[in-house]
Amino acid sequence: MIFSIVVTGAPYSSQASASALQFSRSVLKLGHSIHRVFFYADGVHSGSALASPPQDESNIPAEWSELARQHQLDLVVCIAAAVRRGILDENEARRYEKKGHNLAADFTLSGLGQLVEAGILSDRVVTFGA
Amino acid sequence: MTTLHVINKTPSESSALRDSLIAMSDGDALLLIENGVYATLPAYSEHFSRLTANVQCYLLTDDAQARGLNDLNQDFCGIDYDGFVELSCRYSKVVSWF
Numbered sequence: 606m607i608f609s610i611v612v613t614g615a616p617y618s619s620q621a622s623a624s625a626l627q628f629s630r631s632v633l634k635l636g637h638s639i640h641r642v643f644f645y646a647d648g649v650h651s652g653s654a655l656a657s658p659p660q661d662e663s664n665i666p667a668e669w670s671e672l673a674r675q676h677q678l679d680l681v682v683c684i685a686a687a688v689r690r691g692i693l694d695e696n697e698a699r700r701y702e703k704k705g706h707n708l709a710a711d712f713t714l715s716g717l718g719q720l721v722e723a724g725i726l727s728d729r730v731v732t733f734g735a
Numbered sequence: 736m737t738t739l740h741v742i743n744k745t746p747s748e749s750s751a752l753r754d755s756l757i758a759m760s761d762g763d764a765l766l767l768i769e770n771g772v773y774a775t776l777p778a779y780s781e782h783f784s785r786l787t788a789n790v791q792c793y794l795l796t797d798d799a800q801a802r803g804l805n806d807l808n809q810d811f812c813g814i815d816y817d818g819f820v821e822l823s824c825r826y827s828k829v830v831s832w833f
Contacts, residue, residue, distance in 0.1 A: 606824050620743070620769045620798075627797070631816040637824075729823050734743065734833035
């Protein structure tokens with residue numbers, strides 16, 4: 606089956622991103638595929654390359670990146686939700702004349718159309734909310 | 736068309752459980768995850784009194800154990816994340832309430 610996953614809770618504030626990670630690992634382990642993971646609202650913080658939790662705690666953004674590299678996952682961060690929360694890629698940093706950008710390498714910024722498309726092309730959409 | 740209803744909050748935190756129980760049809764299933772697993776405590780048992788036997792109730796044991804809930808309510812079947820994925824496939828829609 607084709608799954609898409611939606612995450613609307615920020616890591617370290619809610620369990621949403623951590624639950625979605627474990628669910629995604631099981632989806633892939635059981636032989637299903639993930640069309641897209643869409644990070645919306647506070648969920649955009651999962652895409653920060655600057656998150657630096659203590660070394661004995663799980664680094665949720667880094668774990669998403671690792672899973673994405675292993676399975677060629679499409680990790681999409683809602684652009685409107687992201688820029689207002691200070692999650693910027695190089696393009697947006699230039700557009701808003703900011704000195705730095707912090708979107709992790711394995712994530713992309715895009716619009717809500719990507720969520721709609723994921724809903725159309727997936728057999729199941731599972732949402733992890735805050 | 737059957738639905739898996741996923742609840743991740745206690746009845747004290749949000750109306751998610753109450754709202755989902757109103758929307759539940761015969762053949763649907765209920766899955767408690769994250770803080771939602773607290774709803775299996777005896778204090779909340781009246782919430783489930785109107786559920787028919789045709790609604791299967793599950794809880795994510797990973798989240799129950801993380802919260803020290805070891806004496807689980809026997810009306811709930813404990814599952815792991817693989818079980819969560821299998822339920823998502825078995826029911827035609829997955830609706831998360833929070």
